[in-house]
Amino acid sequence: MIKVKNLHKYYGDYHLFKGINLNIQKGEVVVFIGPSGSGKSTFLRCINGLEYFQEGEIAVNDIELHSINRLRPSKEDLETIRKVRLKVGMVFQQFNLFPHMTVMENIIEAPTRVLNINKSEAVENALSLLRRINIEKKANSYPDELSGGEQQRVAIARALAMKPAAMLFDEPTSSLDPEMVGEVLSVIKDLVEEGMTTLIATHEMGFAKEVADRVVVFDKGDIIEIGTPEEIFTSPKTERTKTFLSRVLK
């Protein structure tokens, strides 16, 4: 469903991705691990067009993103990126809820303004999402009245309200106090169990083991290993994976 072919990405002179390939099937759950700065976020952000890349192709369903290295993309390019974003929801490490809107307004903003769903239907849908993540009572609160865990759950609900075909999570629990990590992961787990195509960058190795169909190990902009959780966590093939795992799993 998501095909990445020969992806090259530069940050200025820094050649981060030197031709990455990866195919992800519908309903598959792929977890990205690797040291900080290895390119996990950049990879996810390339998929939904938050970062431009200089060479290669990314296709989501049948929508193809070609390499876009121009400073000012054309209208058609922007429209293509937007179509991809409508298919792919994204959850950020920093939640990025809109602070001037209530929880409800955060969730219905894009459905009503982008998809032109009428308001009562959007509210209905939002309420059922809030029920799923167990914070329907906070519908009229503002983001800074919520705990970090609640905010991240709302951010997930906000992305789901657009009915995406796939979800990208970029270290969704890294900004959370430890006691709140569980509630967010359990929401993601529910989602995975419902069959959502899911891409997660995370440092939660236990969670990775539990939900992943495949684990992708990044290092210095390269994919150094791909495999099932058993393969990666019990018998890693490369030295670099071993060193990385030994550092995070001690």
Added chain:
Amino acid sequence: MKKFLKIFSFIICLSALFYWIIPSQSNSSTIEKIKKRGYLLWGSDTEGGAPYVFPDPKDPSKLIGFEVDLSEAIARELGVKAKQAQNAWDSLIPALKRGDFDIVMNGIEITPQRQAEVLFSLPYYIYTEQLVVRKEETEIKNINDLKGKKVGTLSGAVAQDILTNLGGVDVRIYSGQVEPYEDLALGRLDAVLLDLPIAAYYAKPNPKLKYTGNPVGEGFYGIAIRKGDDELKKKIDEILIKLLKSGEIKKIYEKWDMWNETQEKLFKVAKKSKDYVTLEETKKAPIYTFFPNLLKGAGITILISVSSMALAIVLGLIITILRLYSRPPFSTAATAYIEIYRGTPLLIQLYILYYGLPNIGISLSPLLAAFIGLGMNYAAYEAELYRAGINAVPKGQMEAALSLGMTQSLAIKRIIMPQAVRIALPGVTNDFIALFKDSSLVSVIAMVELTKTYSILAATTLRFFELGLIVAFLYFAMSYPLSLLARKLEERLRVSKK
């Protein structure tokens, strides 16, 4: 946001309304301009000739005439010199209104039509129309004998109306005052009806011509002053009365053989006039007599400040969005706008708008120039505030909005701007309060707002202290509620609520 827009559109409508209601105040500052300049500029037509104002036959570089004498006396009383400005007689009034000179004194008869256009001083001469015929004429004894006759007169003069109203007169219109008498002497005309001073100078000495009948159509010559220059009118009236009482006016008229009993009526007219107050009276007047003027000034200050702030807020927003989110040349133009407006003095911008644009054919009313001038200047500062506000919104906000499929413009409108405006709000309010005070700068383009009203009133009454306190209080009364309102708004619009 909607409420904001509503308030702004209301303010703009209100401003537009005021713009029509309050007549664009020309200026009461003419009197100050005269003093600064050092001379009184009076418009007249030397071609119109004697005895009003004309080149001295003995030394044509010098102007003489009873109006020259009178203007010098008036200027002397104002503490300045007199300077004549040449202008065709027909267009003296339009030129005065345009601001080419301070006053017009050139045998301008006080008529209701003219009073609709300009102010008039107390009359300085009572003219009559004198019928002149050839020496050998016997048939024409007074104006009732003019039916079917060829009668000469001046274009635009009261005599022309008299002749036309008689009916059946063959009226011949001249633009100079020498020619009708010449044509009369040559037999091309049967009679000439013109103001007595003209007849006295041109016809009386001519052996071929004579007066016939009594003078008709008594009327007044007045000094024309621009509407709005009430200050100047008062001053000139005071001076005329003084000159009348001192006998100086009589002396001037006797010199030009223009004095007659009719002129005694000038004293009566002067006494009857109520619409002028002496300096002594204003010094003693209870302070509340100045309230209407001060309140009007305050009203204009509010009008200018509120409307130009509304302009600045909206224009600043447009400039910011162009600067941050559009492509060259628009983004460059927006940046240039900000740099140019912040890099040049507001005063120069106002001068260029008001005095400079007319050079290329665009003439703005003082109020419009003040509105645009202040609004465009402050727009540059608001734009910078918004930019700072936008930059203070975390990058993740735009990314989150885009990742939800919003277009950039929708994200700016719904997610970025509402937060940026809240961040910028304290700065904008500060600017608004500053604008209230800066609005006094627009007095240089002939707007009489509160500060200007104060300086005018204080200069004429010398009551700087009391008036100053009142004006300071008025400013405070305007800006303090604004501070309160701003604090409330900030409270309501806080980005994060707790």
